[in-house]
Amino acid sequence: MIVYEYPFNERIRTLLRLEDLYEKFVFFLHQESPHQHHIALATIFEMLEVAGRADLKSDLLQELERQKQILLAYQSNPNVEPEMLNAILAEVDQASSALAAAQGKTGQNIRDNEWLMSIRGRTIIPGGACEFDLPAYYAWQQHPFERRFQDISNWFAPLIPLFDAIAIVMRLLRESGHAVKINAEGGSYQQMLQGKVYQMLRLSLDMELGAIPEISANKYMLWVRFTQQDGDEKPRSFEGEVPFELALCGF
Structure with a gap:
């Protein structure tokens, strides 16, 4: 079976696009080639473009709170498994707290990094990230897999609360x-x-x-x-x- 999903509004369209980019990012992050890590880094830049809406974080926080109140109403229902319900509520609480604690605009740590922004500016140009355009980036690509993996993971880390929240909201929507x-x-x-x-x-x-x-x-x-x-x-x-x-x- 193949599953097609169609969003009815712009908010869900944005979340589906971010989900798709996250799946691509995780795949390429775990590959060993510098070329694949280039795609992982370029995918983070795409995420910043899609997640640039100022109200995305507040929308997710409001939706998580709304889902929490809906789930709490099921606590008195004898047909609902308490352990499963409590586990979902704990997930919602954890995602909401982490997202609320995230400081600044989405991906601000990347925007503040001049070196990453120079790479982002060149990746917009077809073939613009060649070694003669960005020698420092080319030198970074020669590092061992573990070093590149850790660097990209650290750059992406502040975005994790956003994608954890998206994952829970979309899972509840699908269910x-x-x-x-x-x-x-x-x-x-x-x-x-x-x-x-x-x-x-x-x-x-x-x-x-x-x-x-x-x-x-x-x-x-x-x-x-x-x-x-x-x-x-x-x-x-x-x-x-x-x-x-x-x-x-x-x-």
Whole structure:
């Protein structure tokens, strides 16, 4: 099964982009080549661009507090496992406290580092981080893996509370959706949402079908059109029936 996620608003779109960048960063950070560590560092610079919104931190803190109050209401429910609920509440509290304690603007430690900012300025230019452009950076790339790994980890460390908070908020959002099995006749599906507010949808289907969903939605209607693509050809409409699972997620 392959899962497609579609955000219904700009806030969730930003969080999904940051999630994607974080997964890329972690992968390349643990690779040994200096070229792969260059990508890890460049990915941090991309994170700063996406996370540059001044209200992202406050939005996350408000959402964590809201989720905490919702979870606390379940304490009196006999059908809820107390240990599991307390574990989730502890995670929310820990993430919220760490994020609130983070000082300054997101990634300010990197912005204050002139050397890193010189690298960031050159990476915007195609091929701009060559050894003759940035000899000091080239010399740093020759250090052993352990030294480069530790340096990048230290530069990224102040961002960890932000990404821990994002991970919890997105996990709770995904768990709020209940998957429903649907068959799209003629490669298309529509559903009226009747004004109910959702944050994101998750669509799962068998990748062997070769169907690719193109999704559009607002608070009134959801529309999914399936396409297929062979090789370098332009995508075309999927003519057959497409069985898939749909989960609408909302806080």
